[in-house]
Amino acid sequence: MKRIFLAVLLAGALASCQSNQKNETSQAETSAVANNAADNGSAVPDKDAPVITWERETFDFGTIKQGEKVQHDFKFKNTGKTPLIISNASASCGCTVPEPPKEPIKPGAEGVIKVVFDSNGKEGMQDKGITITSNANPTMSVIRLVGEIKAN
Structure with a gap:
């Protein structure tokens, strides 16, 4: 027991x-x-975090011939309460090159991300996303280049 x-x-x-x-x-x-x-x-970012307000998140470049380059300036404004710092801008492929501002964007100030798309070797409908990483709320946003490429 x-x-x-x-x-x-x-x-x-x-x-x-x-x-x-x-x-x-x-x-x-x-x-x-x-x-x-x-x-x-x-x-979740601080309530005083910067906010990116895009003038336009998508740019339609229409129809172009294969081999042409398209350049567009994506304009934005920092509508938050603290300086905006863009830490990275990366494209979905090597044919698209973004150039973000290197300096912080003060609250109320505007900035530009220059994007160049090279259509060499591309054909048909295109949708190229550029991911922007920053200290903003939200921390990531995506801008897009769209259009059609006609073969020569």
């Missing part, structure tokens, strides 16, 4: 330890995920 009682007591204690260990692991994982989200910039 004593052996059965000891076995039940030991099994209960062992199960209790495993349950606590799982809870501690789960809490640690939750904390690590929250810390990674903050480190990756996916946390």
Whole structure:
């Protein structure tokens, strides 16, 4: 009888330890995920964060001949309360090259991202996205060049 009682007591204690260990692991994982989200910039920005307000988010260049280059200046304004810093501008392919401003854009000030698209080797309908990463709210925005390329 004593052996059965000891076995039940030991099994209960062992199960209790495993349950606590799982809870501690789960809490640690939750904390690590929250810390990674903050480190990756996916946390909600401050209410005073800059805001990019685009004059136009999509530019339709119409129909062009293969080999022509299209240039467009995407104009924007910082409608937030703090300086806007664009940390990266990357295109969906190497045929599209964005040039963001290097200096911070003060609240209320305007800026331009110059984009050049080279249609060499392209044909048909095109939709080129340029992802802008900044300290704005939201931290990422996408502008687009769209149009059609006719083969020579």
